[in-house]
Amino acid sequence: MRIVVCAKQVLDPDAVNNYALVGKLEIGEDGKSLTQASIPRLMNAYDEQAIEAALRMRDAGQDITLTVITLGGDDVDDMLKHAAALGADEVARVDVDPAGLDHNGVACVLAAYIGSIGGADLILCGRQASDDDQGLVPGMLGELLKAPVITIARSVEAADGKATVVRVAPDGDETVEATLPALVTISNELGEARYPTMKAKMQARKRTPTVVILESLDVPGDELSRKTALTKQFVPEVSGDCEMIEAGSAADAAGALLEKLRGENII
Numbered sequence: 001m002r003i004v005v006c007a008k009q010v011l012d013p014d015a016v017n018n019y020a021l022v023g024k025l026e027i028g029e030d031g032k033s034l035t036q037a038s039i040p041r042l043m044n045a046y047d048e049q050a051i052e053a054a055l056r057m058r059d060a061g062q063d064i065t066l067t068v069i070t071l072g073g074d075d076v077d078d079m080l081k082h083a084a085a086l087g088a089d090e091v092a093r094v095d096v097d098p099a100g101l102d103h104n105g106v107a108c109v110l111a112a113y114i115g116s117i118g119g120a121d122l123i124l125c126g127r128q129a130s131d132d133d134q135g136l137v138p139g140m141l142g143e144l145l146k147a148p149v150i151t152i153a154r155s156v157e158a159a160d161g162k163a164t165v166v167r168v169a170p171d172g173d174e175t176v177e178a179t180l181p182a183l184v185t186i187s188n189e190l191g192e193a194r195y196p197t198m199k200a201k202m203q204a205r206k207r208t209p210t211v212v213i214l215e216s217l218d219v220p221g222d223e224l225s226r227k228t229a230l231t232k233q234f235v236p237e238v239s240g241d242c243e244m245i246e247a248g249s250a251a252d253a254a255g256a257l258l259e260k261l262r263g264e265n266i267i
Helices: 013-021 045-059 074-086 103-116 137-145 198-204 250-263
Strands: 002-006 009-011 041-043 065-071 090-095 122-126 149-159 162-169 172-179 182-186 210-213
Touching (some): 009 013, 009 074, 041 045, 045 149, 074 198, 090 103, 103 137, 122 137, 122 149, 162 182
Parallel strands (some): 002 065
Antiparallel strands (some): 009 041
């Protein structure tokens, strides 16, 4: 079984939040990009959990070939080596700047790549990326591949030509089945992703990701032109008012807090 995981490199969300909390997150003169060059870049955490979902299928005894694909230049190679250290059999990148594409363009490039390797039985994506939080690419990719899409999965299994997915729903969990090939987006309810061993890291350092030239893929030129574009990004002003409650005991503090909340009609 071939499983393809689509990954994205993002700014470390914890570092971004820390800059924002101390008031040092700044937007550049273009009004669209951050000025902090020191913020590290890493794999989107949801995509890392998508790799984890595939590895759990392997741990359960399934014979899978795991390919991790991303878009970008050689700046994403370290992320792909991390995927290799986790257990990916193949790591590849399409040599194109994802910043020059909208969600439709990214989906078209990914679909063309998957087609170029003969397709996949199962495509796994993170439920969304931590930088824009939109989660649009997986649905578009599923449409292009003519594959059923199941979103927000906490677990996934595939056997006998079908995928069985437990997905997170507002009123509880749902178990959904779909015929393969299928696309599934993985949520953080899957659980914590594993860490690579030191031995695996050392071996992955020697791995060279496969570089795919965009022109070698069958992507119509008009699909690469932006249909939507980011026009402005800004850091909202956040104001807070912290009031300390002093009391002789924890019980008295809790009582004072409840009275305060009731007085302001919060509860």
